[in-house]
Amino acid sequence: MAAEQKAQIGVTGLAVMGANLARNFARHGYTVALHNRSVGKTDALLAAHGSEGNFIRTETLQELVDSLETPRRILVMVKAGAPVDAVIEQLVPLLEKDDIIIDGGNSYFQDTRRRERELAAQGIDFVGVGVSGGEEGALLGPSIMPGGPRKSYDALGPLLEDIAAKAEDGKPCSAWIGTDGAGHFVKMVHNGIEYADMQVIGEAHELLRAVAGLEPGQQAEVFEQWNTTELASYLIEITAHVLAQVDARTGAPLVDVIVDAAGQKGTGRWTVQEALELGSPVTAIAESVFARALSSAEPAMRLEAQQVLPAGIGGTTEDVVGDPEFVEDVRKALYASKLVSYAQGLDMLTMAGAEYGWELDLATIASLWREGCIIRAQLLEVIMEAYQGDAAPANLLFAPQFVAAIEDALPSWRRVVARAVERGIPAPVFASTLNYYDSLRRPRLNAALTQGLRDYFGAHTYRRTDDAEGVYHTLWSGDRSEVVA
Ligand SMILES: NC(=O)C1=CN([C@@H]2O[C@H](COP(=O)(O)OP(=O)(O)OC[C@H]3O[C@@H](n4cnc5c(N)ncnc54)[C@H](OP(=O)(O)O)[C@@H]3O)[C@@H](O)[C@H]2O)C=CC1
Numbered sequence: 001m002a003a004e005q006k007a008q009i010g011v012t013g014l015a016v017m018g019a020n021l022a023r024n025f026a027r028h029g030y031t032v033a034l035h036n037r038s039v040g041k042t043d044a045l046l047a048a049h050g051s052e053g054n055f056i057r058t059e060t061l062q063e064l065v066d067s068l069e070t071p072r073r074i075l076v077m078v079k080a081g082a083p084v085d086a087v088i089e090q091l092v093p094l095l096e097k098d099d100i101i102i103d104g105g106n107s108y109f110q111d112t113r114r115r116e117r118e119l120a121a122q123g124i125d126f127v128g129v130g131v132s133g134g135e136e137g138a139l140l141g142p143s144i145m146p147g148g149p150r151k152s153y154d155a156l157g158p159l160l161e162d163i164a165a166k167a168e169d170g171k172p173c174s175a176w177i178g179t180d181g182a183g184h185f186v187k188m189v190h191n192g193i194e195y196a197d198m199q200v201i202g203e204a205h206e207l208l209r210a211v212a213g214l215e216p217g218q219q220a221e222v223f224e225q226w227n228t229t230e231l232a233s234y235l236i237e238i239t240a241h242v243l244a245q246v247d248a249r250t251g252a253p254l255v256d257v258i259v260d261a262a263g264q265k266g267t268g269r270w271t272v273q274e275a276l277e278l279g280s281p282v283t284a285i286a287e288s289v290f291a292r293a294l295s296s297a298e299p300a301m302r303l304e305a306q307q308v309l310p311a312g313i314g315g316t317t318e319d320v321v322g323d324p325e326f327v328e329d330v331r332k333a334l335y336a337s338k339l340v341s342y343a344q345g346l347d348m349l350t351m352a353g354a355e356y357g358w359e360l361d362l363a364t365i366a367s368l369w370r371e372g373c374i375i376r377a378q379l380l381e382v383i384m385e386a387y388q389g390d391a392a393p394a395n396l397l398f399a400p401q402f403v404a405a406i407e408d409a410l411p412s413w414r415r416v417v418a419r420a421v422e423r424g425i426p427a428p429v430f431a432s433t434l435n436y437y438d439s440l441r442r443p444r445l446n447a448a449l450t451q452g453l454r455d456y457f458g459a460h461t462y463r464r465t466d467d468a469e470g471v472y473h474t475l476w477s478g479d480r481s482e483v484v485a
Pocket residue numbers: 012013014015016017018036037038041077078079080082083086087104105106107131132133134135
């Protein structure tokens with residue numbers, strides 16, 4: 001390669017994601033400058049894949065900066081958190097006005113907002129970009145959710161759209177999401193939905209075994225079949241693969257030798273923390289985060305619980321081994337629960353848009369999630385259509401096609417939750433999504449009594465159903481007459 005040739009994009013951080021994104025850019029004809037803190041990863045990438053395109057090897061950030069055409073585009077793919085700040089701190093003195101730093105990791109969106117503010121003051125565009133698709137997606141086409149200043153997308157968009165996954169209609173799964181941390185926020189909620197999707201699939205897996213008596217290998221066939229229905233999605237597809245996998249060491253299903261303690265890196269937890277701040281009821285995501293915590297936080301307590309806590313099962317319910325009707329019930333319940341968790345996540349995006357001044361377009365977001373990302377699913381095509389046009393539903397569940405789907409699934413959904421409760425099989429997402437659904441449609445909620453109690457012990461006041469304006473208090477410790485507060 002000619003020494004003076006400049007790269008169109010630089011990537012620093014060449015672990016799984018950075019290396020594969022760099023290769024993806026190179027495969028699309030871009031010259032890519034490579035940098036990693038420890039040079040070993042750079043050399044390993046070049047040794048294994050250097051022939052895939054034009055790469056420029058650099059050892060220092062100064063070399064990386066010098067190898068790029070201006071305005072520079074530098075993709076940072078290092079561990080989220082302090083490493084991102086460390087890299088920015090080292091890069092900034094080397095950059096010029098209008099250069100762009102792109103953070104493609106799973107950064108916390110408030111960090112992204114802060115970084116954008118700080119760098120804008122120095123004339124540098126900082127773009128927080130959500131990237132989903134894991135190792136394979138990064139190489140073959142991820143879903144890309146860029147935030148940051150709108151003008152930065154003019155310089156970045158064409159590159160991102162080139163390497164992004166393409167939906168069935170040929171549209172790239174990359175589009176500008178909104179200012180500052182909007183891209184990372186949307187990726188965070190994507191991951192929250194990913195948690196809920198995986199948790200409810202896990203609940204279905206447990207019920208298929210405990211109630212329907214299906215072993216993992218048989219369940220793999222069930223999931224494979226479900227993947228030909230409206231449940232069709234990447235996570236259902238790979239569930240079939242994982243359940244079919246036999247452990248070479250023991251001959252048992254691999255899933256049975258994996259320790260039942262789920263890890264988490266933070267994006268699900270952040271989604272719930274932020275939902276609490278916004279007052280957004282993402283119950284499916286919250287239950288999923290807590291289910292992972294319960295599985296892993298206190299193993300000794302779980303062991304003791306198995307010894308000391310009774311099941312209290314009355315023996316009124318029987319297994320329905322191999323019963324195709326129960327399997328179909330689980331499938332329909334899974335679809336309904338999935339719809340609710342998407343509805344909750346999208347509602348959270350609407351609330352966040354209002355809070356942070358982002359004009360989040362739910363049709364665009366659904367369109368970006370159609371391919372490339374972990375939650376990609378046939379359903380997202382339908383969700384995208386539901387939000388297109390002027391008559392977008394206030395809640396995803398109100399879209400006519402989903403009202404009909406839920407109506408069809410409801411008897412199954414209720415049977416599955418009832419069966420899980422009767423049998424003492426945990427199904428927090430199946431149950432919490434059904435509770436959300438029933439709460440949403442119930443004319444009166446028990447919140448009225450909560451308000452009465454709050455007024456009783458803390459004079460917190462309440463509003464009356466027959467007076468839209470007034471705020472009232474009952475003199476609970478006096479004569480119990482009502483006064484205007
Ligand atoms: N793995 C996945 O499936 C996905 C990951 N992401 C996100 O993408 C980002 C990258 O993920 P992944 O590829 O898995 O890599 P990791 O999150 O494991 O990060 C490893 C990389 O970070 C670098 N690094 C760590 N600390 C520093 C530091 N202080 N200064 C400079 N470089 C540092 C490492 O350099 P060195 O080699 O020198 O140690 C290495 O290149 C993360 O934010 C992750 O959450 C997003 C989507 C999917």
